[in-house]
Amino acid sequence: MLLIPVIDLMRGHAVRALRGERASYKPVVSTLCEGSEPLAVARALCAHCASTRLYAADLDALTGGQAQVAALRRILRAMPELELWLDAGFADRAAAEALRERIGPGAERVVPVFASESLRSREALAACGAGREAGVLSLDRRDGRRLDAAGAWESPMLWPSRVIVMTLERVGAAAGPDLATLREVQAKSPATRLVGAGGIRDEHDLDAARAAGAHAWLVASALHDGRLPAAARA
Template identity: 25%
Template sequence: MTRRQPLIVPVLDIKGGDVVAATGGDRKKYKPVRAPIFTSSDPVSIVKRYNALFNFNLFYVADLDAITGNGDNSKSISQLLGMAGYKFLIDGGYKKLSDIQHHHRGTPIIATETFMQWDSSESLSGTLVSIDTNGENLISPVPNATVKQILQKARRRGAKRFIHLKLDVVGTENFAQNLLIPPQEDEEWFAGGGVRSQSDLQTLAATGYAGALVATALYKGSLP
């Protein structure tokens, strides 16, 4: 059976109103993106440019200031969500479900790096759950939480869509196939961190992943 090529989802990491280029997990070092394909680090400008060049219309957006507790980029994100013809996956640094603002063009991401309400009975079926890791270790404010525990809790609450975000390799092009979380048959998974080539996309397809969150490889022209 031929597997569908994983969907490329461009990453917009927003810090201080600018799209920034990731370099590993050290967000203090992230600077406004500079790449030959862009004339600006403005999020709206970059979305339009990606669409003009590659016809992308689905984007992953991370509000790095909200995630790290240093304000937020709600103005920039509202501008993005007001753009007709595009859809966005939004990591707004949510700690609990009541933090989520639902938008018809935005799918909220519940990320282990910030979310704490795993023992609630409320459904997660309308969200994407991001399993954030550093190597084999889960990144979470919940003491002693593990990848296995969080996956079990998310699945019990109806989660069917997931991201495996390997924060230690974002921006490095160090794709680590052996550390990918294996999807269950009825789930949709996206991989983030180190995806750099068509070969990596083929590996993701063989592993059962539906898509890849990509930034550096797009900046450098090694994808698409």
């Protein structure tokens, strides 16, 4: 199982995500590096996990503001081997392509994450998983409620090959991974590579996630807090 480090970007800082309550996020304090400058945090996370893949949530864009193009450019320029999974509130494929054009050099390494909370329609859902440039779909829920205007949760025939199962109330909360929802999604599409998100506390949780069939898991807080030492990476 792959461990994919996560960086949440807000107003020029890497911030600590907690239960999806974005208005309360504060600059991250990490055992891995000093400060909350995005590039420094991205480098520290990827080095700790020996990962060439990073998930980035642009919270400014997700909440209706301007995408943090300058920070994304710096990360891509400084980390030439990086594959950047980017969630920036894309309503459809055209929005993702427009942001990649603004980023410029390095944008070919940006993999758009299409979140069910942001997709505008079933047509947009169908397009996000089509062709060679398919992105990643994130199935989002909070407190048992699906965030899903496009009907993504019930349309496995339209899913791309990689799907994130995002349980927002567990993000940063050290509440344990939501394996029941992971299994529920897996039953809908056994061949899909599922990526869990939220709740990982320690190595035992990673083992449980692996046993439940997760292809990968998105992790941030357990890394920053030193609860997943480098020698224990999945």
